[in-house]
Structures are given as C-alpha cells and as structure tokens.
Amino acid sequence: MTLLSSQLLVFSALHRRAPPTLFPWTNPTTTHTAPSLCSPVQLGQPRLPRFVAAAVAEDLLYNAGATVGVLGGGYALVRAFDELTRRNILNQGLSRKLVHILSGLLFLISWPIFSNSPKARYFAAFVPLVNCLRLLVNGFSLTSDEGLIKSVTREGDPLELLRGPLYYVMILMLCALVFWRESPVGVVSLAMMCGGDGIADIIGRRYGHTKIPYNEKKSWAGSISMFGFGFLVSIGMLYYYSVLGHVQLDWESTVPRVAFISFVATMVESLPITKVVDDNISVPLVTMALAFFTFHY
Structure with missing residues (x-):
C-alpha cells in the first residue's frame, strides 16, 4: 500500500497545481480559450482518470x-x-x-x-x-x-x-x-465491552462467592476483574494503535482517563438493570460518552 499511497499523493499534488475553474469569471487574470481537438489539455486528460481508476x-x-x-x-x-x-x-x-x-x-x-x-x-x-x-x-x-x-x-x-x-x-x-482507528473512543469502548465485560462473567461465575450488596447477581470478584482487565486491555489496544501511528496520546493524562472510564463502566455493569438494558448496550454506550468527553475536552 506504500506505492498506492505515494501515487495518490502525486495525483493529489497535480490537482492542487491546476485546480479546475468552475466559474471563469471569478478569475479575471486567467485567459480562457475555446478547447480544440489538438489542445495539450485535451490530450493529457485521459492519463489521470486512467491512473485514478487503477488506484481506486x-x-x-x-x-x-x-x-x-x-x-x-x-x-x-x-x-x-x-x-x-x-x-x-x-x-x-x-x-x-x-x-x-x-x-x-x-x-x-x-x-x-x-x-x-x-x-x-x-x-x-x-x-x-x-x-x-x-x-x-x-x-x-x-x-x-x-x-x-x-x-x-x-x-x-x-x-x-x-x-x-x-x-x-x-x-x-x-x-x-x-470512530474507526483514528479515535481512542471506539478502541476503549470495544476493549471494555469485549475484554472487561467478558472476563467479569468468567471470573464472577468461578470465584464470585461474595455478592455486591445492591445486586445479588454480581460479585466483587467479577467487578474487580472487569475493572482491572478492561483497563489493561484498553491501554494495550491504545498502545497498539499509537505504535502504528493511528493515534497520538499523552500517556501521563491517558492512563488516569482510561482508569476513570474503566471504573465508571464497571459500576454500570454492576447495576441491577440487565433485564432493562443489556450489558452489551449499557457498557459500550457509557464508555463511548465518557471517552468522548475525557479525550476531547
């Protein structure tokens, strides 16, 4: 894809040098002549469309x-x-x-x-x-x-x-x-939904003997594992995308932000609202909202 990217950049540069004039009267310094069959512009035009079509x-x-x-x-x-x-x-x-x-x-x-x-x-x-x-x-x-x-x-x-x-x-x-890969919002949201919420159920079922007071179906072991694993997976994924150059992050501020997001997402997952709102909706949507405001403001 390196060759393709460089070709697209060359094509983009050519267009920047000679932008098309949709309204000739907006550029009084340009001399306009009627196009002819032997015009160099006409002869050269087919090259760029073929090039672009091949690249696309x-x-x-x-x-x-x-x-x-x-x-x-x-x-x-x-x-x-x-x-x-x-x-x-x-x-x-x-x-x-x-x-x-x-x-x-x-x-x-x-x-x-x-x-x-x-x-x-x-x-x-x-x-x-x-x-x-x-x-x-x-x-x-x-x-x-x-x-x-x-x-x-x-x-x-x-x-x-x-x-x-x-x-x-x-x-x-x-x-x-x-969000795609240019935004940490989608990355953290999926990390918490897939990694954090997923591991909470596994650990909670095996070691969740002590239940949370306000929700007997959730355990301290499950919630703690969701917070820890969700935080680590989120940081790992953000590091992965930063190494590849898709996101640029200030890690001194990113780590506490992700920790805060993980904590709130864990609290939402522990609430007795599963029959009303599924965890696969509540956890990622809350994470998206928090990540959007913490990373953009």
Missing part, C-alpha cells in the same frame, strides 16, 4: 481481500470453539464468553489491516454486518446453524441471538463506522 480499483481489491480474510478468521474462531464445546473440552458457558472476548478484540486488532482510504471503514464494518444478518436469520429460525447457536447463546434458544449477541455486533459496526 487496487484499493477496493485490497480492502475486499482484507474483509474476506477477517470474515474467514471470525468464522474459523467460532467453529473452533464450537468443536471444543462438542468434544466437551469447554462447557458452553465458557465457550460463549471466550467467543465474546476474542471475536471483538480480534476484530479491533484487524483494523490496521485495511488501507488508509476513507472508505476502508465501510469494508471493516461489513464484517459485523454479515454476522448481524446471520444472527437475524438464525434468531427468527429462518435457518438453523447449531454451531452458531451453541457458541453464542446461554440456553441454546435461537431467540437469544436477537438480544445480547445482536447488540454486540451492532456495537462493533457502530465503532468501526463512527
């Missing part, structure tokens, strides 16, 4: 290939955990949560694979869109993918696909389209 086609082909690769990776991940569940190596609950954690984080890690084109985010968002359609088709029982149902539902009921899992992929799509 190359970019589209590259992003399409990246999309196929990420889709294939996500499909392989779900199938792998389905096989582990089928062989009784993992129970269904643990398999579901590991898919919850890994699929979102791998999607987030894959963003730099796409090109630097402004349209690249739409190719990336196509990945959760495909999964969204799969959830809708299986959730309404128009078809039945037993592997998908076992991997992402608690009780094996297809209708569960239309709740938490559907909200999950919609948040993935939203973060890719709205």
Whole structure:
C-alpha cells in the first residue's frame, strides 16, 4: 500500500497545481480559450482518470481481500470453539464468553489491516454486518446453524441471538463506522465491552462467592476483574494503535482517563438493570460518552 499511497499523493499534488475553474469569471487574470481537438489539455486528460481508476480499483481489491480474510478468521474462531464445546473440552458457558472476548478484540486488532482510504471503514464494518444478518436469520429460525447457536447463546434458544449477541455486533459496526482507528473512543469502548465485560462473567461465575450488596447477581470478584482487565486491555489496544501511528496520546493524562472510564463502566455493569438494558448496550454506550468527553475536552 506504500506505492498506492505515494501515487495518490502525486495525483493529489497535480490537482492542487491546476485546480479546475468552475466559474471563469471569478478569475479575471486567467485567459480562457475555446478547447480544440489538438489542445495539450485535451490530450493529457485521459492519463489521470486512467491512473485514478487503477488506484481506486487496487484499493477496493485490497480492502475486499482484507474483509474476506477477517470474515474467514471470525468464522474459523467460532467453529473452533464450537468443536471444543462438542468434544466437551469447554462447557458452553465458557465457550460463549471466550467467543465474546476474542471475536471483538480480534476484530479491533484487524483494523490496521485495511488501507488508509476513507472508505476502508465501510469494508471493516461489513464484517459485523454479515454476522448481524446471520444472527437475524438464525434468531427468527429462518435457518438453523447449531454451531452458531451453541457458541453464542446461554440456553441454546435461537431467540437469544436477537438480544445480547445482536447488540454486540451492532456495537462493533457502530465503532468501526463512527470512530474507526483514528479515535481512542471506539478502541476503549470495544476493549471494555469485549475484554472487561467478558472476563467479569468468567471470573464472577468461578470465584464470585461474595455478592455486591445492591445486586445479588454480581460479585466483587467479577467487578474487580472487569475493572482491572478492561483497563489493561484498553491501554494495550491504545498502545497498539499509537505504535502504528493511528493515534497520538499523552500517556501521563491517558492512563488516569482510561482508569476513570474503566471504573465508571464497571459500576454500570454492576447495576441491577440487565433485564432493562443489556450489558452489551449499557457498557459500550457509557464508555463511548465518557471517552468522548475525557479525550476531547
């Protein structure tokens, strides 16, 4: 993509040197003549459109290939955990949560694979869109993918696909389209939803003997693990994107900001509101709002 980027820069520079004049009367110093068949401008015009068309086609082909690769990776991940569940190596609950954690984080890690084109985010968002359609088709029982149902539902009921899992992929799509890799907001939101909320359920079920006073379904172990793991994953992802040059951060102010966001997101996850608002909606939306104001103001 280095060659493609340099070619696009050259093309952009050529256009800056000779901008088209839509309204000739706005530039009285320019002498305008009627175009002719032998005009050098006319002879030279076909080169640039062909060049641009080739560059755009190359970019589209590259992003399409990246999309196929990420889709294939996500499909392989779900199938792998389905096989582990089928062989009784993992129970269904643990398999579901590991898919919850890994699929979102791998999607987030894959963003730099796409090109630097402004349209690249739409190719990336196509990945959760495909999964969204799969959830809708299986959730309404128009078809039945037993592997998908076992991997992402608690009780094996297809209708569960239309709740938490559907909200999950919609948040993935939203973060890719709205924030993309130039903003820490989407990165932290997905890190807290996938990493923090996901690990809270795993640790809480195994070691959550001491419950939180205001919510008997949540434990201190789960909440503490969500805060710690969510914070570490968020910092790790931000560092990953900063090393690649997509975001520039002042780490002295970034670390306490992320710690504050992780704390508030953990508090929201611990509230007894799951029957009203799913964690896959409340946690990322609160994180988005806090991250937007803490990083932009």
